[in-house]
Amino acid sequence: MNETAVLLKMRGIYKSFPGVRALQNVDFTLHSGEIHALMGENGAGKSTLIKVLTGVYGKDEGEVYLEDKPVTIHSPQDAQKVGISTVYQEITLCPNLSVAENMFIGRTSGIGQNWKKMNEDAGRILQSLDIPAKATQQLGSCSIAVQQMVAIARAVDMDCKVLILDEPTSSLDEQEVEKLFKLMRSLKEKGVGIIFVTHFLEQVYEVCDKITVLRDGKLVGEYVIEDLPRVQLVAKMLGKEMDDLADIKGDQPTFERKEGDLPVFEAEGLQSNAGIKPFNFHIDKGEVNGFTGLLGSGRSECVRAIFGADRIIGGTVKKHGKPVKISKPLDAMKNGIAYLPEDRKVDGIVGDLSVRDNIILAAQLLRGFFRPFTKAEANQFADEYIKLLSIKTASADTPIKSLSGGNQQKVILARWLMTHPEYLILDEPTRGIDIGTKVDIQKLVLKLASEGTSVTFISSEMDEMLRTCSRLIVMRDRRVVGELSGEELSQAMIMNTIAGGDK
Secondary structure, three states: OOOOOEEEEEEEEEEEEOOEEEEEEEEEEEEOOOEEEEEOOOOOOHHHHHHHHOOOOOOOEEEEEEOOEEOOOOOHHHHHHOOEEEEOOOOOOOOOOEHHHHHHOOOOOOOOOOHHHHHHHHHHHHHHOOOOOOOOOEHHHOOHHHHHHHHHHHHHHOOOOEEEEEOOOOOOOHHHHHHHHHHHHHHHHOOOEEEEEOOOHHHHHHHOOEEEEEEOOEEEEEEEHHHOOHHHHHHHHHOOOOOOOOOOHHHOOOOOOOOOOOOOEEEEEEEEOOOOOOEEEEEOOOOEEEEEOOOOOOHHHHHHHHHOOOOEEEEEEEEOOEEEOOOOHHHHHHOOEEEEOOOHHHHHOOOOOEHHHHHHHHHHHHHOOOOOOOHHHHHHHHHHHHHHOOOOOOOOOOEHHHOOHHHHHHHHHHHHHOOOOOEEEEEOOOOOOOHHHHHHHHHHHHHHHHOOOEEEEEOOOHHHHHHHOOEEEEEEOOEEEEEEEHHHOOHHHHHHHHHHOOO
16 A cells, blocks of 8 residues: 555544534544544544544544545444554453463454464564564563553554554653554554544654644644644644743742641651652642652652552651541541542542532542432532533533543542542642643642642643642652752752652
8 A cells, every 4th residue: 555545534524412512524534654643632522533433433424434435334343344443541451361362362263272373473463563572471461551562463463454542651651652652653664544642742743744633523624743833733722822831830829828837737757558668748738749750659659648548557647737547548538638549530430420429429428428418419519610620511410431531530620629628639630631621720729729728749741740839759769869849840850859869
C-alpha cells in the first residue's frame, strides 16, 4: 500500500445521546503509515468518535470508508474483522496467562493446542517489533508499558490496518514512553495507520504527523504538525486564547495565617506497609504543598499513609498540635481529611451509580447510612456542586460511567468538597483530562486555599506543581530527599534535588 494512500475516512458523523449532541458533522481522515493525534477537551467528542469507529456505538448519520470502500461496523468484532483494533489505557489482557497465550487467546481452539508453535510465533512477533518480553513469561510479571506493547502486538498480528491507542502513556514513565514511541514508529514504517488519543502535548509533537482537533462535538480542523504551534493548538482546543496558563497564582488572594498558628496536620516518622521510609510532614492552614518525584518515588504512598489508606506501621499524627489516631480512611474523614485518589476508575467512581449518588457518597458515610439524605436534600446538593464545578452531564441521574474522564474527576472532587474538609489531598487530579479542566481544578485549589483549606497537590507534570504549590516535598526511591519553597521552586532545583541527593 502506498504510504500516502488514504486508509480511513469518516464523513459527516453525527451521534446524539439523551440531552447531549456528542458529534455533529465530524470528518476524520487517516493515511497509511501516519501517526495522527485526536485532540480536544474532555467532552469534545474524541471517545464518542472512537466508539463509533469501533462499533461500540452506532452512528446516527454519516459514512465510514476503509481503503475507499464503505464499511458498516456494528460491533468491536466487526471492527477487528476489517482491520481496526484498539488498545485502551486500562490493560484488558489476562495477567495470569503467558505473553504468548495473551497474544493468541480467542484465536485458537484450545484443543490439541500446539504450544511450541504458539510460543515460537509469539516470539517471532515480539522480536520483529523489538518488544522486551519472552513469549513464555507471565504477562503480570511485565511492566505496564510492556503489557501495552503486548496488546499492540496482538492487535497488529490480527491484520490490523488502523491501530487506535487511547491514552496509552498516562501510566508510563519517560523511558517506557520512549519504548512505546519506538514501537509506534516501527508500525508506522510498516504502513499501519495510528490514531493517538492523548492529553500530553509534548508527546503529540514528538511522535505525530497530523492533529485533528474536536471541540463540543464539532470538527475544528485537521493540521500538519509543523503548521500548528502548541499555543495555537491549545487555543483551538479551548476556543479561546490561553494566556492564563503561565501564572494562575496571581488570580487568587493568599490566606493570611496568624502568628503562632499550629499546623493543621503534622506527622513524625510516619510509615506504612507500602514500603516508604519513615517521613515527617506538616501542612499549615490555607497552604498548598505537594509531593514531587519520578514515577514510583513514593509520592502516592505518602498521602495514602496520611489518609490511612495503607496500614500504618509507625509514626505519630497531630491535628492542631494534639495527637490523633488515623488507622483507616474513616478516621481521617472524621478528622477533616479528604482524599481524591490517583486511580479514579479503581478507587474513585462507583460506575453504575448516578452522578448524584457519587457526589453524596462521602457525606453520607460520615453522616451514617441509617440517617440517609432525603431525595430533596440529595438533589439540592447534587445540583449545587454540578453548578459550582461546571460538571457536564445530561442530569444528576446520569450514571457517572457515561461521563467524560474530566467530568468524572469533577464529580469525585464534588464528593469531597461536600464534606467541607479542613485538609484536601489531591493525587493526580488532572491526569488524563483536558487543559481547560486542568486550569479549572488548579484555580479551584488556589481558591480553596485562599479561604483557609489546606491542600496537598500531586501531579506528574512539574509545571503544574510549580503553578499551584508554595512548597514541594521531593521524593526519590520512596524516601523524602528535600523540601523546596520560595525562590527554590524551579524546575531545575526540583530535578537537581531528585538526582543529587539530600538537600
